[in-house]
Amino acid sequence: xxxxxxxxxxxxxxxxxxxxxxxxxxxxLHIAVIELEDGARFVCHxxxxxxxxxxxSVAIEAIDxxxxxxxLGALDRARVFWRRAxxxxxxxxxxxxxxxxRVLKGKTSAEG
Amino acid sequence: MTAVWVAGAGxxxxxxxxxxxxxxMTEAAHAALAAAAxxxxxxxxxxxxxxxxxxxxxNFASHVATHMGFSEVPTLRVETATSSGAAAVYTGFAxxxxxxxxxxxxxxxxxxxxxxxxxxxxxxxxxxxxHERSYGATMPALAGLITRALAENGVxxxxxxxxxxxxxxxxxxxxxxxxxxxxxxxxVMESRIVADPLRLLHCxxxxxxxxxxxxxxxxxxxxxxxxGQGTDTLAVRHRTSFTSxxxxxxxxxxxxxxxxxxxxxxxxxxxxDAFSPFELIALEDTGLVAPGLAGKITRDGDTAMxxxxxxxxxxxxxxxxxxxxxxxxxxxxxxxWQLTGAASGRQLDGRVAxxxxxGGLATNNWVTLLERARA
Numbered sequence: 364x365x366x367x368x369x370x371x372x373x374x375x376x377x378x379x380x381x382x383x384x385x386x387x388x389x390x391x392l393h394i395a396v397i398e399l400e401d402g403a404r405f406v407c408h409x410x411x412x413x414x415x416x417x418x419x420s421v422a423i424e425a426i427d428x429x430x431x432x433x434x435l436g437a438l439d440r441a442r443v444f445w446r447r448a449x450x451x452x453x454x455x456x457x458x459x460x461x462x463x464x465r466v467l468k469g470k471t472s473a474e475g
Numbered sequence: 476m477t478a479v480w481v482a483g484a485g486x487x488x489x490x491x492x493x494x495x496x497x498x499x500m501t502e503a504a505h506a507a508l509a510a511a512a513x514x515x516x517x518x519x520x521x522x523x524x525x526x527x528x529x530x531x532x533x534n535f536a537s538h539v540a541t542h543m544g545f546s547e548v549p550t551l552r553v554e555t556a557t558s559s560g561a562a563a564v565y566t567g568f569a570x571x572x573x574x575x576x577x578x579x580x581x582x583x584x585x586x587x588x589x590x591x592x593x594x595x596x597x598x599x600x601x602x603x604x605x606h607e608r609s610y611g612a613t614m615p616a617l618a619g620l621i622t623r624a625l626a627e628n629g630v631x632x633x634x635x636x637x638x639x640x641x642x643x644x645x646x647x648x649x650x651x652x653x654x655x656x657x658x659x660x661x662x663v664m665e666s667r668i669v670a671d672p673l674r675l676l677h678c679x680x681x682x683x684x685x686x687x688x689x690x691x692x693x694x695x696x697x698x699x700x701x702x703g704q705g706t707d708t709l710a711v712r713h714r715t716s717f718t719s720x721x722x723x724x725x726x727x728x729x730x731x732x733x734x735x736x737x738x739x740x741x742x743x744x745x746x747x748d749a750f751s752p753f754e755l756i757a758l759e760d761t762g763l764v765a766p767g768l769a770g771k772i773t774r775d776g777d778t779a780m781x782x783x784x785x786x787x788x789x790x791x792x793x794x795x796x797x798x799x800x801x802x803x804x805x806x807x808x809x810x811x812w813q814l815t816g817a818a819s820g821r822q823l824d825g826r827v828a829x830x831x832x833x834g835g836l837a838t839n840n841w842v843t844l845l846e847r848a849r850a
Binding site: 376377379 | 672
């Protein structure tokens with residue numbers, strides 16, 4: 364089972380993209396610092412920084428104890444999708460999560 | 476507290492060097508001792524950031540002292556990551572100020588170019604918070620995060636690109652510099668992206684080299700007027716500001732308090748521009764420039780050689796090069812040469828110099844103030 368915690372919504376403090384990341388990370392590597400409403404700050408990975416702005420609201424979630432940010436719209440859409448799917452959507456969730464993991468996760472198995 | 480003076484300064488040419496590190500450090504030490512007209516010091520302070528992993532050698536203080544022919548002289552090694560050289564100067568300063576020694580040789584160096592760039596990046600990156608490192612954060616990555624925050628605060632790509640142009644121009648007059656070639660603003664702004672928005676020509680090179688000074692309790696023409704240390708959290712994400720470094724601000728405050736004067740007395744500075752936006756941050760954190768104006772005065776040429784406040788006459792880390800633990804001492808060597816009229820081809824007219832060194836991603840910083848004695 365993949366443990367998923369929805370941390371919620373946060374604000375972009377700053378971000379960057381590495382074109383030559385360290386060994387074990389996929390290129391390009393998108394990194395952002397996200398601040399939650401209570402002031403807690405997280406370093407996060409993301410799938411894209413194009414169009415990202417400092418101060419913008421983004422979704423933040425943990426997959427296998429690694430934090431990821433994504434545009435808020437996408438999460439909103441996902442929430443609606445999950446709510447509609449209801450209990451029967453468990454299997455769909457698992458597929459969605461593993462897809463999200465494949466897309467978002469930057470580390471290779473060597474880091475594992 | 477005993478007053479502390481600089482009796483001599485020396486360094487190797489910085490760059491890709493074939494010699495072993497003990498050879499480079501011996502060359503720098505002998506140059507400083509010769510300038511001081513001292514045959515043997517009472518004590519030696521050695522700075523190297525990571526010879527264990529860069530070279531596979533430990534016990535480096537004794538290693539270097541023995542190589543220099545000073546195995547009988549009390550020697551110790553000091554380390555505060557990339558500011559180790561400045562920390563060694565502080566240690567030597569403290570030994571004399573406390574009356575423990577009268578003549579202290581401070582020598583620092585690093586040898587890195589024999590390793591691949593990813594390997595060097597990984598070794599330097601070990602000074603980053605382990606959690607942030609687990610997300611792929613390297614020094615350029617953290618510098619990219621800071622540069623992004625600066626850009627949001629109105630600092631333009633042109634502003635910090637101009638820092639690189641200026642420092643390369645300065646290095647063309649410095650025979651000790653790694654890069655003695657000029658770069659254009661366009662070349663800098665169009666160089667490849669390393670950590671967006673930071674580009675290759677905003678980053679210092681990987682260099683080999685060594686630098687040394689001799690500190691004494693006997694008056695010379697240059698006094699160490701003040702030394703200050705400032706610190707901050709290892710984790711960058713927990714800091715209150717991404718556009719200034721608390722560690723520099725505190726180091727500057729402590730150095731000015733010891734010297735008994737403020738930034739208005741400083742005539743020129745050597746600032747830690749490992750990434751060119753850091754020069755702009757340092758200008759404001761040390762109080763040399765009012766907040767928000769560092770970009771403007773750089774654009775206006777105030778920090779160029781002919782300007783009101785020349786910064787990095789040596790070429791800085793960007794162009795003189797950054798052999799880690801040599802750098803904090805090499806900055807002071809440049810200041811001493813400038814203050815004593817020994818900076819041929821790039822001589823400034825100044826009485827008070829400031830040297831600023833960053834350890835890690837600004838977790839352990841130093842500011843040193845040097846003053847030429849009135850004749």
